[in-house]
Amino acid sequence: MKVNEPLNSPKTSNPQTYEIVSNGSSPPSEVPSSGVKNPTEPVLPPQRQMAWRVASNxxxxxxxxxxxxxxxxxxxxxxxxxxxxxxxxxxxxxxxxxxxxxxxxxxxxxxxxxxxxxxxxxxxxxxxxxxxxxxxxxxxxxxxxxxxxxxxxxxxxxxxxxxxxxxxxxxxxxxxxxx
Structure with a gap:
């Protein structure tokens, strides 16, 4: 998945939910709601649909x-x-x-x-x-x-x-x- 691509886009067949996880000593990070971090895969923040649109003309x-x-x-x-x-x-x-x-x-x-x-x-x-x-x-x-x-x-x-x-x-x- 591309960084700019929304999680619920048509290209994504398996939308995930995210939760905030913190161990108390480091800043909280967002991980998949399963709670399991894959150390080899970067955790991307959830993408949401933008509230703004670029004017076409x-x-x-x-x-x-x-x-x-x-x-x-x-x-x-x-x-x-x-x-x-x-x-x-x-x-x-x-x-x-x-x-x-x-x-x-x-x-x-x-x-x-x-x-x-x-x-x-x-x-x-x-x-x-x-x-x-x-x-x-x-x-x-x-x-x-x-x-x-x-x-x-x-x-x-x-x-x-x-x-x-x-x-x-x-x-x-x-x-x-x-x-």
Missing amino acids: LAVSFKYAWAGLSYTFQTQRNFRIHVFIGALAIGLSVFLHLKSVEVAVIGLTCGLVLVMELLNTAIESVVDLTVKQTYHELAKIAKDCAAGAVLISAMASVLVASLLILPPLFSLIYLSVIH
Whole structure:
């Protein structure tokens, strides 16, 4: 059997189950469930079907990307909030006739926040998959750090948008009050 070949593939007529065996002094290893090790034959870890697929073409890649965006938009409240605020900031910057570079900077910083939200969702999903229903301090740290990255990017985005949008907005308000 090839190393990359799944145990339950059609080429394998005798699928085996594996169990973790440890003698206490060495790291555990996986051996066939019969418990007997053959010293001349290497013990291969069980192969499982991959949860991912390589996209066959560009259209399929976009389909997978859209599925991730759609999932995040449907399930993550903060992602929807960031989309709304980003659209509002870009719309306001266009309404205020900001320079193209300023609109681009606002768009890029808003995009960065959305990217961080997507990565946060991915990290949370992988951590949840790994620890399942059990609490683990390292899982908490991973999730908190990912959320912290979103917070920092959101604060930076608010700072950039404020510096670029507020002066012309206050000028417009001031001029409309005077006239």
